[in-house]
Amino acid sequence: MDVVSPELNSLLPDEIMDTEAIEDVPQSQPDETAVQSEPSDDTSVPMETDTPLASENLSLCSDATSTEPTQALTTSATTGNPIAVSISTATITTDSVTGTIVSTSGLQKLTAPFTISPANHQIILNKVASSQATEAAKSAGTPQVIKQEGQKLLVTAIGKSGQPIVLQLPHTGSKPGASQTSGDTKPQTPQFKVVTLGARSELKPVVGSAGNQVTTLQPQQLKTVQIAKKTPTSSAAPIKFIITKTVNSKGLSSPTSVPPVIAGRVLTQTSPVMPPRTITLSEPHNTSIQSIAGKKIAISPLKTPSKNIKPVQSLAVGGVGGSQFKTIIPLATQPNVQQIQVPGSKFHYVRLVTATTASSIGQASGPSTSSIQTAKPMVVNTGAVRMSVPIVPAQPMKQVAPKPLTSAAQIVTTTQTQQRLIMPATPLPQIQPNFTNLRPGTVLAPAPGGGNVGYAVVPAQYVTQLQQSPFVTLAGSSGFPASTGVQTQARLPLNGLSTAEATSRPRKPCNCTKSQCLKLYCDCFANGEFCNNCNCNNCFNNLEHETERLKAIKTCLDRNPEAFKPKIGKGKEGESDRRHSKGCNCKRSGCLKNYCECYEAKIMCSSICKCIGCKNFEESPERKTLMHLADAAEVRVQQQTAAKTKLSSQISDLLMRTTPVNSSGGGRLPYTFVTKEVLEATCECLVEQAKKAEQTFQSQAEAERMILEEFGHCLMRIISSAGKAKADSASISC
DNA sequence: GAGTTTGAAACT
């Protein structure tokens, strides 16, 4: 039997995890301001499904045994295109929390109904035991109803080869270990929208009903859960994520008849450019039933911020190149990281998937764990916003606050998943309200004994780090290297991207020694970034110390809710309106040194500053002089750099052209002819050129150009003469 | 590179 492993979850867009969004889709909750405020149109949801799906299929299945019925979870999303998660011939069985195998149907049971077991918080596909219910449902001809209380259906993980794929539902009830996460476990009425591929209009909300009834969905040989993601026309449009079931051609039942679905919500999609892509996760080895215990679905409340993110989220999965799309980035190490960039949020959502040690991968009969061997990091760059921007960009970009952590917390706490959610160091203002919902210490950490699958939300910087270094090991809680911190990892050789990245996003490495990089003293931490290539000691600002880090973040926010907001507020337009949010308190620097945060930010002090002896104001002569000098110095440096570059280029070019001639003769190179006399003559030429430029009132730059040009001429003459002399000598010798 | 200065952050 195939079970969808929690890793399957990783391929899914974050919004899938957002149960709140699910609720929003069918009906707007009064308390859900974010969603309500936004013009959410449920009708738009089905629209998403019909987007052109000519998509490339990305197979994450490491195992190639395609002959066997496999579970395919495909997610495709492009602008206006739905992301489809299809589970084909899925024999998805869910086991109880305890790990009890619910059903043991093998692959042969392709017709098994698609069921969702609220008790197990899982979705069961093709569960044999539930055949009756399925039949009843089929006979009724009505869409399958997923009955659950306070639970939301989540696609938890990507199945690993040979491992069962489990669609897991979050636990509603509080359980041990829930204490770690936000304690909000109040039951929520699950609301599901079911959209079948073929009939988009058939978006059907499935409302969970009380009781732990296992609802069997339509039996199909091939069942596809499709998550449609649509690009909202307006930024205000709520992001909805819909998981629709698609019936493959081989499906016995009509697609429209059964909307087996999984809860989802419509996600807005950012980049319309990319064609939809589909990631198919196949589970070749599905013969054995496997307990899913410990497989959890981590829902990141942080993902919801993308709701309001103006740029639509692009859920396209697959292509590496598409920056605006979820990109799968292969890591050399086994741990898999999926990275998702949310525009404006500066965060990457990284699912850390570490191999489960106990898993018997590839063994058809043996119990399989949910670890993914081939899971690859996925990056969704939904917006043009660069991740390197300050945590809380001052720009007016509006982001929808993530759904209350209640649901997320619920999932995190109750489920024993091996995923862990790492809170971003930089709580966006939009996000922050949700953060506040978390109880202190709510780490969004995996439940005790959590496993290797990690689901983390980390700053973009760190994602970049991960991308840069293939050697980075993102270990799960169980598999952490003993002492290899992220900072150490970050120092590992970068994967070619380092240069470009460094160029595009320079950041000073910190040198923290005592703060563990978990206080605002540390610029990295203050900027919501993980330390990377830093010189810090005992750094805790990394994934390995996520607990401590989250705690530190919480502490900072408790102390100052604005702690992670940018200090320099951005004005309406132009930099002139920028000003320090709190103002400086300089006493001795006159606010004309970089000690002053205002001066450092190249802005003038304002009335809110409490500085003494401030000279950093518009009319300040000191400031003007300083700025003038600074500008002049900068210009000079630039000119000098350009001149040197040009000269070097010319010399190099000349040598390259002349070298062959000389080398052919086997004699000395032309520059060896630069004797003292030649040098003096050259200098005279250059001086004369400078005089000429001065007499003609040429600008400095032009003068430098003229001098350089003359120098080039001199070199040419020298080389020419040298070459000629050499040729003559060669002819004589011959 | 070592030592000093500085002001924000953290603490009391």
Next chain:
DNA sequence: CAGTTTCAAACTC
């Protein structure tokens, strides 16, 4: 909230 301490960056030599 004010004063003090801690901290790491900026600066100087």
